[in-house]
Amino acid sequence: xxxxxxxxxxxxxxxxxxxxxxxxxRFRWYGLIAISLGLVFVVLMFANIISQGYSAFWQTYIELxxxxxxxxxxxxxxxxxxVLENADYAALIRASLRAQxxxxxxxxxxxxxxxxxxxxxxxxxxxxxxxxxxxIGTEQSIRxxxxxxxxxFVKGNIDRHIDESLRSIKNQExxxxxxxxxxxxxxxxxxxxxxxxxxxxxxxxxxxxGALMGSFYTLVVTFLLSFPIGVATAVYLEEFAPKNRWTDLxxxxxxxLAAVPSIVxxxxxxxxxxxxxxxxRSAPLVGGLVLSLMTLPVIIIAGRAALTSVPPSIREAALGxxxxxLQMVGHHVxxxxxxxxxxxxxxxxxxxxGESAPLLMIGMxxxxxxxxxxxxxxxxxxxxxxxxxxxxxxRAFVERxxxxxxxxxAFMILMNGLAIILRKRFERRW
Amino acid sequence: MPIxxxxxxxxxxxxxxxxxxxxxxxxxxxxxxxxxxxxxxxxDEDVSAAREVIARDQIINGxxxxxxxxxxxxxxxxxxxxxxxxxIMSLSKIVTDLERIGDxxxxxxxxxxxxxxxxxxxxxxxxxRDVAPMAKQATTMLHDCLDALARLNVEQAIEVAxxxxxxxxxxxAALRRLITYMMEDPRTIGQAINVLFIVKALERIGDHARNxxxxxxxxxxxxxxxxxxxxxxxQDALKGE
Amino acid sequence: MNTTTIxxxxxxxxxxxxxxxxTSLSSAQIIGYDHQQTVGRITVDNPKMVCRDxxxxxxxxxxxxxxxxxxxxxxxxxxxxxxxxxxxxxxxxLNRMNDTIPICRVTGEIKLxxxxxxxxxxxxxxxxxxxGMVFQKPNPFPKSIYENVxxxxxxxxxxxxxxxxxxxxxxxLERAGLLKEVESRMNEPGTSLSGxxxxxxxxxxAIAVNPEVILMDEPxxxxxxxxTAKIEELxxxxxxxxxxxxxxxxxxxxxxxxxxxxxxHLGNLIEIGETDQIFTNPRHKLTEDYITGRFG
Numbered sequence: 001x002x003x004x005x006x007x008x009x010x011x012x013x014x015x016x017x018x019x020x021x022x023x024x025x026r027f028r029w030y031g032l033i034a035i036s037l038g039l040v041f042v043v044l045m046f047a048n049i050i051s052q053g054y055s056a057f058w059q060t061y062i063e064l065x066x067x068x069x070x071x072x073x074x075x076x077x078x079x080x081x082x083v084l085e086n087a088d089y090a091a092l093i094r095a096s097l098r099a100q101x102x103x104x105x106x107x108x109x110x111x112x113x114x115x116x117x118x119x120x121x122x123x124x125x126x127x128x129x130x131x132x133x134x135x136i137g138t139e140q141s142i143r144x145x146x147x148x149x150x151x152x153f154v155k156g157n158i159d160r161h162i163d164e165s166l167r168s169i170k171n172q173e174x175x176x177x178x179x180x181x182x183x184x185x186x187x188x189x190x191x192x193x194x195x196x197x198x199x200x201x202x203x204x205x206x207x208x209x210g211a212l213m214g215s216f217y218t219l220v221v222t223f224l225l226s227f228p229i230g231v232a233t234a235v236y237l238e239e240f241a242p243k244n245r246w247t248d249l250x251x252x253x254x255x256x257l258a259a260v261p262s263i264v265x266x267x268x269x270x271x272x273x274x275x276x277x278x279x280x281r282s283a284p285l286v287g288g289l290v291l292s293l294m295t296l297p298v299i300i301i302a303g304r305a306a307l308t309s310v311p312p313s314i315r316e317a318a319l320g321x322x323x324x325x326l327q328m329v330g331h332h333v334x335x336x337x338x339x340x341x342x343x344x345x346x347x348x349x350x351x352x353x354g355e356s357a358p359l360l361m362i363g364m365x366x367x368x369x370x371x372x373x374x375x376x377x378x379x380x381x382x383x384x385x386x387x388x389x390x391x392x393x394x395r396a397f398v399e400r401x402x403x404x405x406x407x408x409x410a411f412m413i414l415m416n417g418l419a420i421i422l423r424k425r426f427e428r429r430w
Numbered sequence: 431m432p433i434x435x436x437x438x439x440x441x442x443x444x445x446x447x448x449x450x451x452x453x454x455x456x457x458x459x460x461x462x463x464x465x466x467x468x469x470x471x472x473x474d475e476d477v478s479a480a481r482e483v484i485a486r487d488q489i490i491n492g493x494x495x496x497x498x499x500x501x502x503x504x505x506x507x508x509x510x511x512x513x514x515x516x517x518i519m520s521l522s523k524i525v526t527d528l529e530r531i532g533d534x535x536x537x538x539x540x541x542x543x544x545x546x547x548x549x550x551x552x553x554x555x556x557x558x559r560d561v562a563p564m565a566k567q568a569t570t571m572l573h574d575c576l577d578a579l580a581r582l583n584v585e586q587a588i589e590v591a592x593x594x595x596x597x598x599x600x601x602x603a604a605l606r607r608l609i610t611y612m613m614e615d616p617r618t619i620g621q622a623i624n625v626l627f628i629v630k631a632l633e634r635i636g637d638h639a640r641n642x643x644x645x646x647x648x649x650x651x652x653x654x655x656x657x658x659x660x661x662x663x664x665q666d667a668l669k670g671e
Numbered sequence: 672m673n674t675t676t677i678x679x680x681x682x683x684x685x686x687x688x689x690x691x692x693x694t695s696l697s698s699a700q701i702i703g704y705d706h707q708q709t710v711g712r713i714t715v716d717n718p719k720m721v722c723r724d725x726x727x728x729x730x731x732x733x734x735x736x737x738x739x740x741x742x743x744x745x746x747x748x749x750x751x752x753x754x755x756x757x758x759x760x761x762x763x764x765l766n767r768m769n770d771t772i773p774i775c776r777v778t779g780e781i782k783l784x785x786x787x788x789x790x791x792x793x794x795x796x797x798x799x800x801x802x803g804m805v806f807q808k809p810n811p812f813p814k815s816i817y818e819n820v821x822x823x824x825x826x827x828x829x830x831x832x833x834x835x836x837x838x839x840x841x842x843x844l845e846r847a848g849l850l851k852e853v854e855s856r857m858n859e860p861g862t863s864l865s866g867x868x869x870x871x872x873x874x875x876x877a878i879a880v881n882p883e884v885i886l887m888d889e890p891x892x893x894x895x896x897x898x899t900a901k902i903e904e905l906x907x908x909x910x911x912x913x914x915x916x917x918x919x920x921x922x923x924x925x926x927x928x929x930x931x932x933x934x935x936h937l938g939n940l941i942e943i944g945e946t947d948q949i950f951t952n953p954r955h956k957l958t959e960d961y962i963t964g965r966f967g
Contacts (some may be wrong), residue, residue: 120696243773313810317873319807321770321823322799331822409864436965443964491875507922511950652952 012368049409053402060182060189062117062148064096067139068129079133087206088124089129090114093144100178112173116180118145118204141377143187144231148203150177154186157395194403199370199385203396206389210371214284214364214379215353217372221288222352227345231295234303234341239329258297265294267360274362281363282378290358291377295348302344306337339426352414356383359368382408442453443508447517450500451579454521454528457493458576461528462569464490464535465635469565472542472628475552479636480487490532497525513649518648524579527638527645529555531572534631534638545621553621557611560604561625562639566631567597569641571639582650590643591655597636673806705937706736710945710955715743715931718886719914725779727760727769727825727938734760738779738940740933742884747906747915749925749946753961758918760901761790761935762886765916766802769796783884803877807889809869811861811876816853819861819872820844823880833942839879867898874905877943878913885909891924903928909937922962926950 064101070077072095075086097113098104104113121144129136152158153169155178164171180186198210212266233254241247268292273279279286285417310333317330359365372379380388382404462484471480501522504510510518534546546552571593578586605626612622647655647667655663682956684952718741727735735757742748742765760769766786766895769775788798800823801846809817820840823829830836844850848872853864861872877885887906891899904912904929906915925932925946932949934942934957942949942958953959 311810313806313808314812315771316768316806317810317812317876320766320768320799320804321826321876322796323822323826324796327826331826336813413816436960438964440964511926512953512965513924515951640809 001411004428010115028400034085043260048318049402049405053399053406054402055155055157056194056396056399056403057191057195058091058155058188060151061143061187062146062150063141063143063185063187064093064100064117065139065140066092066096068143069095070137070138073129073337074134079136080384081130084129084133085126087126089125090313092125093117093121101179109172112170113176113426115147116150116173116176119202120146121145143189145193146186148394149173151204153177154181154188158400187194194400195300198371199367199380200369200387203392203400205395206397206400208382208385208400208407210368211380211382211385211404212407213372214287214368215381216376217284217375218291218359218381219349219353221285222291222295222374223345223349225288225292225323226299226348229292230296230299230348231303231341234300234307235329236309237300237306239333253301254297258301261357262294263361265290266361268293269358271331271362280376280378282366282368282380283376284364284372284379284381285375286362287364287376287379287381289357290362291352291355294355294358295345295352296374297335298351299341299345299347303337303341304422307333308343309340310336333373339423342426343423346415346422351416352382353382353411353415354408356381356387359384360387441584443514446500446504446508447514447522450497450504450518450521453493453497453500454525455576457490457497457525457528458572458579460486460490460570461532462576464532465538465565465569465572468538469487469569470531470544471539472545472558473548475542477543479545480539480542480546482665484536484543487532487536487558488527494525494529497522498522502567513652515653516649520645524642524645526542527641531638533663533670534635535629538628541624541631545624551621553618553625557608557618557622557625560607561628561632564597564600564629566606567593568635568639569598571597572638575639575642575646578646582646584650586648587643587646587650588667590666591647592660594640594643595634595660597633599638601629601633618665678890683730687843705939707939707941707956708754709940710942710958711740713740713940713943715741715746717744718742719744719746719784721780721782722761722764723780725761725764725777725781727757727764728776728778728962729772730774734938735764736938740940740943742914742916743931744911744914745910746931746946747910747929747932748917748931749919749929749936750916750933751920751922751925751961752941754920755937756935756936757938758933759888760938761940762916763916765884765886766799766804768804774884789904800880802878802886803883803886805870805877805885805887805890809866809873811864811869811872813860813862814859816857816864816872820875820879823876827880829880831892843875843879845873846878846909847871848901848908850874865898867894867901869897870894870902871905874902874909882913884914884916888914889918889920894922899924922950934961936961 022179040124069092072091073089074083076083086396094110094114097116098110099111124144125142146154149158149169150173153174158167158169160167160174169177176312177186192397194206194207195212197205197207198207200206204349237247237251269286273289274281279289291359303330314332314336316326319325323331359381361380364385366380368378368380369390370377386401386408389397389404392398437446464486467479468483470476471483485518501518504518505515508514539609571590574586574593575590578590579581606631608622612619644655644663647663651667651669653666653669655666657658658666675822680810684692696800720742722741723739725735725738725758726733738757740936750762751759761770764777765788766779767777769777783798783801786793788802812822814822817840820843821836824836824839830839841850844853851866853859853872862870863871870893874885874890881942891902894902903924906917917928929946932946933940934949934953934955936957941952942955944954949958950962953962957967
């Protein structure tokens, strides 16, 4: 038996020590690799979106001397607003462009020339004249939106060296743009249209304001509905409801609801809110209702978790003082749980902000050029706008899609950041 | 509640309590020997044996100090309660009485030395006639109460307490007889007084044994039976069975 | 005590008095029903609370069996016993804290003065204002020191106006021996105090509503010896005005603070008696084994 001398504990432990340390190091490496991979993909995604989208925040303008010819605008000289409104402002631009490039001839070439300027330029002139009829008869240097093709070319997204037939901008157009650039008439400015206009068929005139306002109205409805209902449900289930089969059933169902695919909520919204209650299609009100349904389980689950994390000693203390149950919850438990509940709500909101599928079902996917002004106006939301733009082939829409994604991501980060700040700020030590 | 014989959760506590009790019992044994040796030295007129008894009293004193020290340590370190507390308190009081008994044995031995050392006239057998039975009674009482302590036997302790009354009566009788002798023959007064001291010591031994018996009743029954008459003592000691 | 001790056996004392909450379970259905008679005198001359035949069931498990006990006015009574013996369960019956546990059921009779506290006419809010409680872990509300003490009087509407409230808060803190330490920082959170101070704050909070009885559930188990000594001193002072029931794991503490001690074992009240008698000469073997450390 005792052939081998008993090894002491030190040698026994030392023998396996190297192996144990190696296992620990290996495990740490796995973790590091996993995190690095995740980070790489995040960086790739951001790099891709930003590299594609940053140029959308700049827009090319063409500055042209416009002669506000009274013969064209107001031949009778009455300054009649109706006449001013219906005048042919495009002719002014055409004249200016012809003056700028006098050698261009032929219908087709002239049309190309006129297309350098965005189609909304005449409206801009009109509004200027309506605002200030004094300028009729004078010559003003007016800055006008360049067309999307020019904008794309100026931003360097079209290679001028490839064959003419393969690019959307013709050689002569390039020559004009070069000339305008040389004379300093081509300017790049911050793209305010992106943030001040609704959707448009013309990329240079398309903005996300409509979608942003749509998202805002939708989220307001969602928050106003889901937060109070969610908190009330969580408090009732956690603090007041008896623990029996029914409450167990409700709990299971709430947990299941959180896992239901969001498109199902869209179908439900369509069937109930639009078809049954007859609420308007495409409205933020309905979108908010649908997203509330989707967000509620998240808020309830987060709320219950926040309530359970309040130590029982606080409840006992309150009850022991003779507080009623509602006083216990209202004075002590809820104030301690509210930061956690808000965090859950904000994360739920962030999820609702990024949701598109259920909204497709209730018609928030329509092309809507107007910025919605109320809860019942037809509207679309940011993610749906992204979805819509992503379908369009123009290069200018591609960059706007990325820009919209960046704005959406910025809001998400903002909301999550807010959640963290709230948690840190109001978290109590006990 | 009678004393429990179950083991403590802390085994070391059991060991320490057992050690303390054994130390006291050992001391009791030693004291018993001392009395017997002193009486034997008196009977045998053996001065050197008597001196040995006197010398050995130091050992008993040492044991008393040791038990007290152990008791204090046990109280400080284990915070005994209930029967453990009563055991320690009783033992520490029993030790005091044992030490006194040891002192009485030493006293008897000193008397033996005084009586038989040198050219003093030894007392006549007449004067010493009460010493032997009283000594027997006292040693029996001590032996029984140590036995009762070892077995925590209340009945035995009661018997010991009762025995003290008999011993007191014998002492009274011996005292009367000695006074009679002294009145008959004043020359014997010196010797008679020595004998008186001896019987007084034996009577004191009986008192101490009774004290020990009372402590044993307290230890086992939790009833303080000191300073009450025998009837109540017996009643109290046997109640609550 | 020079009067002769009356040995009352609980089963005799509590004749089959019609229990208000009659149990429908037969004893065979109840798990762990094994009632033992209590040793010692359960009655006192001047009782504040009278408990008779109290049973507590968790679902079908019997956690407390036929406990009958008087709690005297202005006395400190301590409950001792091993973990799970039912002492805390019994304590929590006295202010109906067990109501918060859905599966918990209490039968028998508990009277505070003349009121049956489990009677329908007694609201639990009113009861808990009369029977305050201090818990094992100091649990001040995560509010200011002032608010902690003011909370009880506020919810019960005991004071009118800020000045009266200030006075009451100061007085309560003073009585809890905490005023000097916190006077300058009444608006700091109660949780910023040390453990012992927090516990005294909880006591101040409890006495702010001027209860008749204060229940303490192992109030010093989380405290160091000095803080413990301060609480014990406080208990001794509070005895003048309040009846105090204290559950403790420390036998030394029970011995130090209480006049009477009750020993619980497996849901039975085994023995009740004067504290000095319990700790020097317990009558029941289980008590003896517990206090001398022979248990288990």
